[in-house]
Amino acid sequence: AQSVTQLGSHVSVSEGALVLLRCNYSSSVPPYLFWYVQYPNQGLQLLLKYTSAATLVKGINGFEAEFKKSETSFHLTKPSAHMSDAAEYFCAVTAGGGQNFVFGPGTRLSVLP
Amino acid sequence: GAVVSQHPSWVICKSGTSVKIECRSLDFQATTMFWYRQFPKQSLMLMATSNEGSKATYEQGVEKDKFLINHASLTLSTLTVTSAHPEDSSFYICSARDLAGFTDTQYFGPGTRLTVL
Numbered sequence: 167a168q169s170v171t172q173l174g175s176h177v178s179v180s181e182g183a184l185v186l187l188r189c190n191y192s193s194s195v196p197p198y199l200f201w202y203v204q205y206p207n208q209g210l211q212l213l214l215k216y217t218s219a220a221t222l223v224k225g226i227n228g229f230e231a232e233f234k235k236s237e238t239s240f241h242l243t244k245p246s247a248h249m250s251d252a253a254e255y256f257c258a259v260t261a262g263g264g265q266n267f268v269f270g271p272g273t274r275l276s277v278l279p
Numbered sequence: 280g281a282v283v284s285q286h287p288s289w290v291i292c293k294s295g296t297s298v299k300i301e302c303r304s305l306d307f308q309a310t311t312m313f314w315y316r317q318f319p320k321q322s323l324m325l326m327a328t329s330n331e332g333s334k335a336t337y338e339q340g341v342e343k344d345k346f347l348i349n350h351a352s353l354t355l356s357t358l359t360v361t362s363a364h365p366e367d368s369s370f371y372i373c374s375a376r377d378l379a380g381f382t383d384t385q386y387f388g389p390g391t392r393l394t395v396l
Contacts, residue, residue, distance in 0.1 A: 202387075207392070208389070208390070209372060209387060209388060209389035209390040210323075210372065210387045210390075212387075256322060256323070260385075266313050266325045266328060266374075267313070267315075267323075267325070267374070267385065268325075269315075269322045269323045269324075270322060271321075271322045272321075272322050
């Protein structure tokens with residue numbers, strides 16, 4: 167069984183500040199981990215994914231995440247927040263092999279001017 | 280990258296009517312598709328796994344007679360919400376599994392917003 171927790175349902179940062187969105191997972195098998203962003207009334211957009219290769223994963227829009235097995239974490243970071251980053255962010259885990267995704271509860275990111 | 284489409288993108292219907300949502304993989308064949316539901320301000324929850332040519336597998340608590348899934352071809356899965364009620368209003372998102380070559384990747388559709396009056 168797999169599960170995902172995201173600490174902080176709402177995170178606010180100032181424009182230009184560091185963005186850190188936390189994700190911890192539980193998985194009985196080596197996980198594949200993903201971060202998705204969702205803008206209001208839209209579908210999911212893949213930011214980045216970890217599939218057992220490099221532990222530091224770079225994604226789109228300047229985001230990156232680091233897989234830490236010892237901490238069962240996959241936190242998402244961006245050095246400098248932009249107003250356009252304001253959205254809902256979901257961390258997800260899958261066992262791969264065509265298994266379904268298990269999503270975290272999401273974190274809403276607000277960027278203050 | 281691979282594209283998954285959903286139709287319609289939004290639908291409003293009266294209580295008691297049935298609504299069909301289509302999920303298509305546009306440039307790859309998908310033997311497996313997944314259907315998720317997202318209530319307002321909540322996360323996505325898996326409803327069912329749709330396998331081409333066989334019966335769908337439903338998650339606990341999802342009524343299979345209410346949410347009919349048909350995966351009749353390798354590029355199309357449909358979700359029919361039968362006798363819809365206001366509590367079925369939600370954002371329905373599908374994903375399709377691409378097994379081409381050495382990849383095993385899932386792609387999400389843009390979602391369908393259902394509002395039941």
